[in-house]
Amino acid sequence: xxxxxxxxxxxxxxxxxxxxxxDQTALALQDDLAEKIAKTGASGVMxxxxxxxxxxxxxxxxxxxISGIAGILSATTVVVGMQPAVAITLVELGLSLEGVKTALDxxxxxxxxxxxxxxxxxxx
Amino acid sequence: xxxxxxxxxxxxxxxxxxxxxWLDELGVADPAQRRALQTEAGELVRxxxxxxxxxGDASRLAGPAWDGLRETLESLSRSRAAKxxxxxxxxxxxxxxxxxxxxxxxxxxxxxxxxLMAGIWAASQLVDRLAQHTATTFQxxxxxxxxxxxxxxxxxxxxxVKLWExxxxxxxxxxxxxxRTQIVMETLLQSIVxxxxxxxxxxxxxxxxxxxxxxQHLLKTVTAIRLMGAxxxxxxxxxxxxxTIVHLGIDLxxxxxxxxxxxxxxxxxxxxxxxISREK
Numbered sequence: 001x002x003x004x005x006x007x008x009x010x011x012x013x014x015x016x017x018x019x020x021x022x023d024q025t026a027l028a029l030q031d032d033l034a035e036k037i038a039k040t041g042a043s044g045v046m047x048x049x050x051x052x053x054x055x056x057x058x059x060x061x062x063x064x065x066i067s068g069i070a071g072i073l074s075a076t077t078v079v080v081g082m083q084p085a086v087a088i089t090l091v092e093l094g095l096s097l098e099g100v101k102t103a104l105d106x107x108x109x110x111x112x113x114x115x116x117x118x119x120x121x122x123x124x
Numbered sequence: 125x126x127x128x129x130x131x132x133x134x135x136x137x138x139x140x141x142x143x144x145x146w147l148d149e150l151g152v153a154d155p156a157q158r159r160a161l162q163t164e165a166g167e168l169v170r171x172x173x174x175x176x177x178x179x180g181d182a183s184r185l186a187g188p189a190w191d192g193l194r195e196t197l198e199s200l201s202r203s204r205a206a207k208x209x210x211x212x213x214x215x216x217x218x219x220x221x222x223x224x225x226x227x228x229x230x231x232x233x234x235x236x237x238x239x240l241m242a243g244i245w246a247a248s249q250l251v252d253r254l255a256q257h258t259a260t261t262f263q264x265x266x267x268x269x270x271x272x273x274x275x276x277x278x279x280x281x282x283x284x285v286k287l288w289e290x291x292x293x294x295x296x297x298x299x300x301x302x303x304r305t306q307i308v309m310e311t312l313l314q315s316i317v318x319x320x321x322x323x324x325x326x327x328x329x330x331x332x333x334x335x336x337x338x339x340q341h342l343l344k345t346v347t348a349i350r351l352m353g354a355x356x357x358x359x360x361x362x363x364x365x366x367x368t369i370v371h372l373g374i375d376l377x378x379x380x381x382x383x384x385x386x387x388x389x390x391x392x393x394x395x396x397x398x399x400i401s402r403e404k
Contacts, residue, residue: 079351079353080353081353082351082352082353083317083352084310084313084314084316084317084348084352086351087313087348087349087351087352088309088310088313088348090348090351091344091347091348091351092344096347096350096351097351102350102351102352102353103353104316104317104320104322104352104353104354105320105353108322108353109353
């Protein structure tokens, strides 16, 4: 089974999904990410799905639950590069991914994570 | 010499008389209109005679022998459909051919009742087929026109315009149904990806009514835009529409709404970090 690599860039974990997601792959990614956030103490997770063209409700829910899990481990999740067809499919499936941050591309996602980080520093 | 095998061929021996009888049957008084009809009728009678010469079966309008006649009929009903005439008038025109054909048969076969009967039956059947074919093509051309206009309307009504660096706008005009919202959604989302714009303004000034279904379509579009990582503002909400939205209990919480496109643009500029100042 394919495992999706998780790259660490400073305080951010970067996940690039480049294969069609199987349910098993999605579950494995969820596990791996939780482990990695806990181990590295990362403050941000960026999931790049610009190469993802087909989604089902399972993958949609996975994005929500990854965001939830990361939130509990005090990391902010940003989903970047969603294709129009994927966005329309998720809306038609009734998944609006409430609470998940989104950005158009990796650059904007990085800026968003930096802003959140700066806010936290000021706040705490 | 009388053609024993094909009474119709015989009846069409004098096409001029048939056309004249046909026009009389139609009862057209206006000379200009009569001339126009005469050309059409002459063309039809000519291709009818051609079809018979090529051995076409008069009881069925099928096979290569009738190609010319079918084409003439099709172009006739297409031009009539484009002129906006009714299907009834168009088939009436073709059906009026019966009387002159019968007259011609009467003239050539009047002294043989059985042959006359056979000829009349063949003529009647043929003209009925012609009228049927005309009506079918007429309807098809009308449907084509409607379909083309619908497509044009869809294309026309969904332009995505760039208002500012990173700000797109869609002025929606006309009634919003699922079909149109789908197209607006697709074109807008694609433009967001192509231009990398972080903000989209949907202007609904041109949308006459907003009901729960339209609101649902709008909400879907806004959600899809948010999923892609862009922001969305809905503008052009008229006072009555604001009232309807509240009365219907539609929840637009979490969506930025503005009364005019200008207001929306100023919010968009603020969000993207622009400041505009007046010189004087």
